[in-house]
Amino acid sequence: MSFRLFPNSPNAHDLLGQSTAHRIRYQWRVGGPVICQAIMVICVIVWLVEILTKFLFPSLFAIILSYGMFTPAWAHAAPWTFITSMFMHEPGLFHILFNMLTLWAVGPVLERMLGHWRFLGMYLLSGVGGNAAVLLYARIVGGGGLGGNGWMTSVYGASGALFGLFAALLIVYRRIGADITSMLIWMAINFAMPFLYPGIAWQAHVGGFIVGGAYAALLTSSVPITRGKSLTFRSLFYGIPLLIVIAAVSVWAMIPVLTM
16 A cells, blocks of 8 residues: 555546536545545635735735734634634645645545544644644744734645644554655655745644644554544544643743733
């Protein structure tokens, strides 16, 4: 068994031979990448809205960015941006294209392994962890004042969540002894992006990678209390405490803002 880029790619029959509703129901039953495709559709729709508003309604575009992007200094007042920022991308082609290609490379195999809702949980948890890392970096580097580095830096994109999927797949494939050479190359390209293109939030990459890797390691561990339990039980047993830890770290990082 080896890692393959772009698994479960649709064929002509998949695209033309069935109704959309029937195809979705079938893919859901057989463990197809339904959630993965839904995330891609949402990201592309949001991206198109950003492009249209940027050129036709600049004031509306500014509102979308201010209420959707994650900004450490305003995270306490806009906690929804921990989630919304995952589905937004720069209104250019490279950012959305590279992230969607990456999601299609690693998402379907994990969705088949974990199941639809558990895959969505890992994706969201990794993305939230990535934004929490951006916030933590602002607190550590910026110190106690909002004028420090990182507090007013707004970030958006699916990269934090994607790096969590990378880490999860790496742990799973290593555990079963699969060939991960092509995966390591793909990961290296992604990790190198912040050095090649300034302005990429590498903190979100690191945070998502740590959270996704930790979650996958816990899910595949042989801790006695979860031995023999279902994957759903394991997901909740480890996922909820991990989310609480991320929330606690985020609250600690926001102390300079909360005490103003």
